[in-house]
Amino acid sequence: MSPNPPKKEYDRKDFASDQEVRWCPGCGDYAILAAVQRTLPSLGCSPENTVFISGIGCSSRFPYYMNTYGFHTIHGRAPAIASGLKLANPDLDVWVITGDGDGLSIGGNHLLHVLRRNLDLQIMLFNNQIYGLTKGQYSPTSQVGKVTPSSPLGSIDQPVVPARFALGAGATFVARAYDTSKKLPEGLTAAKQHKGASFIEILQNCPVFNDGVFEMITDRKTGPAHQLWLEHGKPMTFGANGEKGLRLNPQSLSLDVVTIGEDGVTEDDIIVHDETNASLAWMLTDLPEVVALGVLYRHPGPVYNEAVVVQRKMAEERFGAPDLNALLRQGHTWTVS
């Protein structure tokens, strides 16, 4: 037995490791780390039962700063390593930390498959639209025209929209937040409470190589006009006074940004968020003028690791207790005397 039985109640400090945090000053990762350390105790998580698995990149240093179990693995492979861990011990609370390069470039394949399998884990993708640790090359989420050391005349790569990738992969939970948002803990909480693979994209500022790329969204003054916080069952309005909203255009099957009170638009015209509607979620992934934040899509489905347990039980019922002697004798045997 352990001489230190686990405490019943944990607080933020219990989740902070003794390691000095080494991200650049002003990095958005600090705010995300603080939000995670604050949120986990409130969800009843324990350090011993929590594991952070990361790949490679600035974001992937995250596990070192959590006083939980952690595995800083190799580039792009965190979802696959987390999958094996979850299969070995389904009772663990497993979080995957990845970035736009790690998760969508070198590890895109694994992200696709962990989402479609719907293993019960939380995947936090820090999207800063740049390669930070390798010193500033464009990433798969960088905008066309982005000038970087590897794209001196501007990037000619069409960017991937992470939430759209996740929906396309068959994710059952897709959310979006930004690093310094007060609502980030809500997103983390929803991700943790969802059974299955929860995908949360976190817009994250890189002050060194891509400073201010999300400023229009995150700035206190301009933010309200560009942030649409989604609530299931509520009309999708935004703006400083909630005067703007989204209206379904039935001709183009897209969402138009409209202003209530202008051109005869009333509150009744504003579409209500239904987080179980995949078509709506798809439209919300990439809107003109505004960024949808919060839970875009939540529609629980069969969970892979639970199905594994069910099949294990089926096998145990069908074949009974494991018997190696019987296994080696299955089929034809004979005796030489």
Add this chain to the structure above:
Amino acid sequence: METSAAASVQPSPRETLDSVVIRFAGDSGDGMQLTGSQFTTATADAGNDLATFPDFPAEIRAPAGTTYGVSGYQIHFAAHSVLTPGDAPDVLVAMNPAALKVNEEALKPGGLVVINTGAFTSNNLKKAGYETNPLEDGSLDKFRVLALDISKMTLASVKDLGLGSKEANRCKNMWTLGLMYWLFGRERGQTIAWLNQKFAKRPKLAEANIAALNAGHIYGENAELPHGINAYEVPSADLTPGEYRNINGNEATAWGLVTGARLAGLEMVYGSYPITPASNLLHHLARLKHFGVTTFQAEDEIAAVAAAVGASFGGAIGVTGTSGPGVALKSETIGLAIAAELPLVVVDVQRGGPSTGLPTKTEQSDLLQAVWGRNGDAPLAVLAAATPGDCFYMAIEAIRIAVKYMTPVILLTDGYVANSSEPWPLPDLDSLTPFPVKHHVDPEGFHPFLRNDRTLARVWAVPGTPGTEHRIGGLEKDRNTGHISYDPHNHHLMTLAREQKIAGIANDLAPAKVDQGDPEGDLLIVGWGSTYGSISQAVHVLRERGHSVSHLHLRHIWPLPDGLREVLHSFKSILVPELNNGQLVKLLRAEMDVEAESLTRVTGQPFRIGGLINAVSERLRNGS
């Protein structure tokens, strides 16, 4: 058949043979693998020792009648000990012209060829590339030919059962098997039971196949065979008493892994991506969930090994199986397991390379990849199984070393050992020593790189344990705290620690000694892996001829066993036969300071005993 005719047949005395090699060959849709494996079971029941080797094309269903669609199955059985499927066949069963074309060169002069003339149509002859019909042009004169219209006689034997012509024609392998059973005095009962079980839901097919089997046998009983062709008997071999089964290498590996995990007291997670010739490891293990096995068919080779590493981090034994191209993809992740010092077993069922190479053919060309094929100084343990049955024990050994030393282990088998089968004396499971793993649970003074003084293995503390929370990864760790360290001196010491830990595994191993022959002499043949049978039999013959030749077979490739240097230096010369372009020989020259000579064969086929004997005799004559 009139009863009087049947009654008049006198049981002719069977000619006694010491050993026979039969090759069944036909179209890949002709059921040659089933025919061969049924003959194998009946032969085991007859008490012979045996070895088999299937040789099938990479294409699943190549166009009928083509040479590249020919599927073969060779069995060597004898009244004495058998270690290989044999060199040249004594008997060739050719179900169509392509099967004859591909295999006639291999047949011994004077060998027996059983031919289905029903398939020797002008169209099939053309597809096989024959300009003239070999049945008529005299090209088979050097063989004894038993040419029969098997197709026609099969259709006659099942005509009352109302099958479609396609289904009826597919019974011809059973007709052939019936004839072969009669020729070699095998019993039909086991095959009849097997057919009834296989076609339990389609009793008419069972009936038809059994009718064809019986008809082939009756044909043999009654037909007057051409001059020079007899019925044969091969007396039973003097096998060690005990309970036996036939086993191939992949089955043995799968069962060894399960047994090893249970001896360790661990759950096993097997991550794999389908690849020839390793896929059926996944198939075998997927059926064994009730043994504490979770199989995970991953999206690619990298995810397969990554899942295994994740499982080991979680306290299970992570295992992955693949072939050479898959090992190449897994290399970085294997390096992670080396850096993080986690147990991991990688089974590499080698095949012809480089790149996609020869997927269904055998080769031993991943040895250097296994030992040294990673970035950085990245040592791990490498094992090699010598025979199908040995795969069972080496899989257990791989898990034992992985968990005891907290290290990845690569187990090398190959397409030959994976697919060949041999009679296997069932192990006494109670005689296997358990090696139960105790995960570290004591938070007192804990850090993840605390090492065992003797084995240098680090502690294995697993998520879910209170008080031992820790972070590991691919970055270098401080040897005293387990935290990230960029300290130059620390990196040097950690590199040495990883090296010494793997080198220390040799303390656990039996010292090197020769497997056959004297501990010193003129020539030592050093082999590894699936060449065991060929080398062993070649050395046996050479020694009977009075040559001073010994055989040492390595099952631990890295680290090499203690005392190897002394054994090697006790011989005037050393020969290293390998199914590659010279890999172990380089390793021995580098590590053992010996002048070893290389003997290579890179044809996708195992060594022939005769070829080895000739090559060695020539060297001995030349005084090397």
